[in-house]
Amino acid sequence: MSKSDPVIVERITLGIPGTALGLVTLNRPAQKNPIDWGMIGALQSAMNKFAADDAVRAVAIIGAGDAFSAGGDLKKYIELQRNAQDFRSFLDDLHALFNYIQFDLAKPVMALINGVTAAGGLELALACDVVYAAADARIGDGHLNFGQMGGGGVLTRLPRRVLQNFGREVLFTGAFLPPEPWMHAGLVNRILPDRCGLIAAAVSFAEAVAVKSPLAVANVKKTLNQIREVPFKEAIAHEIEVTHKYCLTSHDAPEGLSAFAEKRRPQFLGR
Numbered sequence: 001m002s003k004s005d006p007v008i009v010e011r012i013t014l015g016i017p018g019t020a021l022g023l024v025t026l027n028r029p030a031q032k033n034p035i036d037w038g039m040i041g042a043l044q045s046a047m048n049k050f051a052a053d054d055a056v057r058a059v060a061i062i063g064a065g066d067a068f069s070a071g072g073d074l075k076k077y078i079e080l081q082r083n084a085q086d087f088r089s090f091l092d093d094l095h096a097l098f099n100y101i102q103f104d105l106a107k108p109v110m111a112l113i114n115g116v117t118a119a120g121g122l123e124l125a126l127a128c129d130v131v132y133a134a135a136d137a138r139i140g141d142g143h144l145n146f147g148q149m150g151g152g153g154v155l156t157r158l159p160r161r162v163l164q165n166f167g168r169e170v171l172f173t174g175a176f177l178p179p180e181p182w183m184h185a186g187l188v189n190r191i192l193p194d195r196c197g198l199i200a201a202a203v204s205f206a207e208a209v210a211v212k213s214p215l216a217v218a219n220v221k222k223t224l225n226q227i228r229e230v231p232f233k234e235a236i237a238h239e240i241e242v243t244h245k246y247c248l249t250s251h252d253a254p255e256g257l258s259a260f261a262e263k264r265r266p267q268f269l270g271r
Contacts, residue, residue: 004027004040004041004042005027006026006027006028006038006041006210007024007025007026007039007042007043007046007102007148007182008024008025008027008064009022009023009024009025009046009049009050010022010023010025010240011023011053011055011056011198012203012231014203014206014207014210015040015207016058016207016210016211017223019054019055019056019062019210020053020055020056020057020060020206021058021060021119021202021203021205021206022046022049022050022053022056022058022060022107023059023060023062023064023199023202024043024046024047024050024059024060024061025061025062025063026039026043026061026062026063026064026068026069027052027064027096028067028117028242028265029062029064029066029067030064030065031049031070031073032063032067032069033063033064033065033067033068033069033070033121033125033135034069034070034072034073034076034091034118034120035069035071035072035073035094035119035120035121035124035152036072036073036076037090037093038199040090040093040094040097041093042106043061043097043228044096044097047059047097047100047101047105047109050107050109051105051106054178054214054270057107057108057206057209057210057214057217057231058107058108058109058110058202058209058210059107059108059109059110059269060110060111060199060206061103061109061110061111061112061124061226062112062114062195062199062204063114063121065115066086066114066115066116066179066255067114067116067117067121068111068112068113068114068116068117068121068125068137069117069119069120069121070116070118070119070121071118071119071122071123071142071143072119072120072152074146074148076086077148081186091151091152091224092150093255094120094123094151095152095153095170097117097127098124098126098152098153099124099127099142101102101127101128101255102127102128102225103141103222103225103226104223106214106218106221106222107207107211107214107217107218108129108130108210108221109127109128109129109130110128110129110130110131110202111124111125111128111130111131111132111133112116112132112133112195112196112198112199112201112202113125113131113132113133113134113139113179114134114186114198115134115136115137115138116137116138117137117138117139117140117174118139118140118141118142118176119141119142119143119148119152119154120152121227121257122139122140122154123140123150123152123153123154124152124156125139125158125186125187126158126161127153130171130189130190130192130205131182131187131188131189132178132188132191132192132198132201133182133183133190133191133192133198133201134179134191134192134193134194134195134198135178135179135192135193135194136178136192136194136199137178137179137210138176138177138178139177139178139179139182139187139188140170140174140175140176140177141154141158141170141174141265142174142176143171144171144172144174144176145173145174148210149252154171155171158170158171160229161186162182162185162186162187162188163185163186164243165184166241169183173179174227179191194207196226211268212266212268213250213252213268213269213270214268214270215250215252215253215268215271216246216250216252216268219242219243219246219253222240223239223240223242227239227246227258231267250271251268251269251271252266252270252271255267255268256267
């Protein structure tokens with residue numbers, strides 16, 4: 001992997017033996033890490049790599065330079081939006097990536113917002129499970145500032161993730177705000193002083209996850225994200241079904257109970 005690759009993929013060894021954090025760095029800092037077709041493919045490959053690596057227990061995404069991602073490459077959009085088939089294919093690939101991160105990758109994914117975050121960058125963060133932000137980050141949508149509208153999920157995910165009145169104001173005004181109001185609105189989990197703080201927090205989160213049953217973590221993530229999209233009664237029924245199957249058929253559920261009773265550390269196998 002070279003410094004010119006759209007993303008840099010790393011494994012950070014955790015304090016729990018045999019476990020790691022998967023770190024993906026968006027690597028086009030001069031352009032503020034735009035979410036273009038090349039970036040989409042590179043991100044999907046990185047997610048596939050970490051999905052297949054049993055040692056990786058959580059994944060974090062951060063940007064190189066002074067931006068997480070400023071969104072789509074607007075100069076490329078000039079040509080892209082002149083071709084209806086290509087533009088639709090681009091949107092389909094973008095949604096396939098974000099849906100994979102949110103629904104299909106069986107490991108928690110963190111967005112580490114280290115700087116400017118707009119449009120597709122915000123949409124990427126909305127697909128992640130946990131969002132940490134640096135104190136000097138600035139986060140907004142910004143599509144309307146350039147006569148565009150969100151096509152990567154912001155119009156659907158933002159109202160489901162933050163207070164609706166806050167989300168509407170951000171979308172309509174195109175404003176970029178510091179992390180504090182985003183935390184109050186429900187998107188940002190924690191605010192850290194700088195890039196080093198973000199990565200340290202990601203490692204700490206991954207270590208907390210790494211001592212859990214991988215199967216239980218996968219079930220919790222999938223259930224949480226799926227039931228948010230369905231009516232309440234259907235969501236409850238799904239939760240009961242998944243929990244019942246896990247507790248009665250897995251190795252890890254009774255192992256956790258036995259370890260508690262025997263006052264020892266559980267030996268989770270992820271099955």
